[in-house]
Amino acid sequence: MSDPALESLYREVILDHYKNPRGHGVIEDADAEAEGQNPLCGDEVSVYVAFGEDGETIDDVKFSGRGCAISQAATSMLMEMTKGRTAQQVAELDKEELLAEIGVPLTPVRLKCAMLGLTTLKVALHKAKGTPLPEGLAGFDDLELT
Amino acid sequence: MSDPALESLYREVILDHYKNPRGHGVIEDADAEAEGQNPLCGDEVSVYVAFGEDGETIDDVKFSGRGCAISQAATSMLMEMTKGRTAQQVAELDKEELLAEIGVPLTPVRLKCAMLGLTTLKVALHKAKGTPLPEGLAGFDDLELT
């Protein structure tokens, strides 16, 4: 990898998360779950949440599905970021926080890839807890709920 | 009229036919009749034909309706040209013959004006005698038959 742009987009940590995704798997009898699709490439992701005893704090969160390095890495990072937070906190999680974690400049198309996990997680929490949907979704079905 | 283009388009004979149309009127109980419309300007013309004893020769032909100088003059000239011909002869009348009579260069839009009477007359003969429809019409409804 001698190309600096290439090096910056597919930096070590992205590839590491992609190759060794954290929280990859399924939670049986999850307290919250949702499935999201990226209509541009047909990628699908499912997110599963288990709450702690307070019924609010995320005790465990996992994802399954297929996707590109950016979407898989971003979702993997998201799993780490959100474990231990409350549903409400995650619903309010600003996408900039996740983007900072990803730490590479994204074009609009790849932004959709990066946001697929977060949007799907917020939809899962919305369905289980009635927490607010993300900006783009509020009113506008940025994501087909399946 | 000092403009030569103007003078050529609205030459004496056109204005004369427009102001004193030949064959203007209605034939009651006509043997053949049809109505045509120019969808560009909403103009309408009706043509009436009476055949002679042989049932083929045009004994009388008249037109009514409204239109621009070009369409009225052309139709008026047509009345003169076709009286005494047979239905078949008129069905075969080449539009160039009428255009030669009109004798002024016409743009495509104005050509539609000039041809309204001839097309309507051919439709009338077609309905009465089964003579062929004009080129453009054969199959393609260049004219709404009403």
Added chain:
Amino acid sequence: MAVTAHAKLDARALRRDFPIFEQEMHGKPLAYLDSANSSQKPRQVLDAVDRFYETSYANVHRAVHLLGERATSALEHARVRVRELLNAPDAREVIFVRNATEGINLVAYSWGLNNLGPGDAVVVTELEHHSNFVPWQYIARRQGAEFLMLTIDENGDPDLSELEAVARDHTVKVVATNLVSNSLGTIHDLAPLVSWAHEQGAIFVCDAAQAAPHMKVDVRAIGADFVAISGHKMCGPSGIGALWGRGELLRAMEPFLLGGHMINSVRVDKTTWGELPHKFEAGTSPIAEAVGLGAAVDYLEAVGLDAIEAHEHELAAYALGRLAEVPGITLYGPPAERRAGVVSFNLGDIHPHDVAQILDLQGVAIRAGHHCCQPLMQKLGVAATNRASFYLYTLPEEIDQLVDGLHAVRKVFA
């Protein structure tokens, strides 16, 4: 609709932006008085389109590569510019279509095929352009609904006293009218009709094709549910227009055109629709045309829509005054302060085709015909009228050229 005099445009200077005026017609200066039919294009718009094709062209939305990104962001920027022009709440409610006609058909089909039925009524006015008349007539008939037409007075205003009877006898589901008439030039006050429509539970569809080029169109202020415009009438390229619709209505609607891009997922047993605006934009978009429309919005806003409106009112007033000098002329429509830059007239019983043709030979381009308003023509008792229409590049001396031309027409038919 008062003339706001503070913003004044310099038509003579603007005119230099339009390459079409660099030539003569039949050896005469071109007086292009047919802008309500379609406007001419400034170099700025043509250049923006060329630059786009030369540096940034690719298909949109789908591509990961740089050209695809550039093209997508150019298209979406144009959408944002249209949203701003119309003061729409959200750019996703702006659907790119070919022209206002397609925008209205989109609503008529997509909303009408699923919401109209026997016992329902669609209400239009006698002053509608065929594009806001025939789609409703056709879809209403197909659905077994009623199609009703409000009559108008000589200013072009619909007779609101008919509304009570309409409401009593019908379930009104759609009210569709223009904001500015293309044949009489009337600028309508839509407020009473919009509230009446909403009291009936009907949607209000506003044909702003003739309004958007000439004045500020604010979809929130109008209170309409759908608003359609055409790019080619407002300095934009042909092949592009926009439909704005309320998000909640658009989201609830079935799509209209089906195909690539408008889907979420496709399976033989089940297909789901994409988000707004994509759900209504099947197939490859009119990409460069949208970019051109965005550049046209830039151009119009730089000139100022208030200034354009004021300029047109001035020209309309001047034209009505000068045309009244021509013996035998009949002028149609409202007083100058209530009209956009459109004047329809007849010259005795000389057919408009002849009037327009003789004017053309003198370099004056006007339109002659029914202006896609046959119901109005039936009302006026004529087959056709002449129409002179003005825009930001129109000069008073073009109106003088028209008046001189009309005198020449009279001489031919004297």
Added chain:
Amino acid sequence: MAVTAHAKLDARALRRDFPIFEQEMHGKPLAYLDSANSSQKPRQVLDAVDRFYETSYANVHRAVHLLGERATSALEHARVRVRELLNAPDAREVIFVRNATEGINLVAYSWGLNNLGPGDAVVVTELEHHSNFVPWQYIARRQGAEFLMLTIDENGDPDLSELEAVARDHTVKVVATNLVSNSLGTIHDLAPLVSWAHEQGAIFVCDAAQAAPHMKVDVRAIGADFVAISGHKMCGPSGIGALWGRGELLRAMEPFLLGGHMINSVRVDKTTWGELPHKFEAGTSPIAEAVGLGAAVDYLEAVGLDAIEAHEHELAAYALGRLAEVPGITLYGPPAERRAGVVSFNLGDIHPHDVAQILDLQGVAIRAGHHCCQPLMQKLGVAATNRASFYLYTLPEEIDQLVDGLHAVRKVFA
């Protein structure tokens, strides 16, 4: 479909006609391998459009003035050029639309809404673009008709052995397939399907969007009833396409979009339709876009469609050979001699988005995604593929650049 070697084009020379190649991408030469998505535009087309706007622009058909005449004759000349390109019997059977998608929707709505009902079936293939799939699926469902999909083999050929059962169990009313596949590149022999369709009394709708840019499409030789093409894929502007249909079918059909220009006369109680092609062209046409398409036809015919087809076969053969060198690659579709300049592939389990992104950084523009062919993706068992596609300006070294790029992709994911 044999390679005809006699006509050879000089891609390097032609390339200079395309301004897009005058720039670098990410500091690398641009290898634009996404022409099946949309083609780049030669200067000749851009200039023709500019010249039209600068000297001859006005609205068409309606105006008596000189600009209106010029614009109308330019539009109608473009129609004649499309007729000639497609060897259609009559220019009036050529309808200008926005794109192939709209052309197919026109048939699905206008013919389908009036001829499909319960017990009837529409048959497509598993290889259709969404634009020739979803309209039929939607209209069939709306009309209570069946929607059937023929399965394909790995070359993309539909399984004709299914036809007998289909004919036994259904009244087939529509058969709709592509002539060239945009994802596998397969050039189909449509003859058996066309005759079968006609034996069933069905109409045959041919999606030639991907064929027309690349080879001679002859509507009479195909024997189809409707053929749809898109201008933007064949060196023309965006915002324009054409539908050819048999005159007797078009004449018998109800119109699709309603509004200005497509009428004969409009009254509140009765409206009648205009002649062909006007009946299907409501509202202001994509005028300059049609002119641009006409110029694109001139350009393509000057190069020679046989030469373009031969060039693409050569590139496809070269690409299939070179790509096979890349470890872990899966290539989809038929052998080179049966395909247009389209190669779809996957690189191990590296996601196409990542492949395309890394290629882009090396100046190579390909498409990654489902190519609007989700049914095919389901068949292939993947969400997406990479697709490199070629055109008359494509050079073999661009394919080398692609192959080098793929090696770099593999290194990133090693």
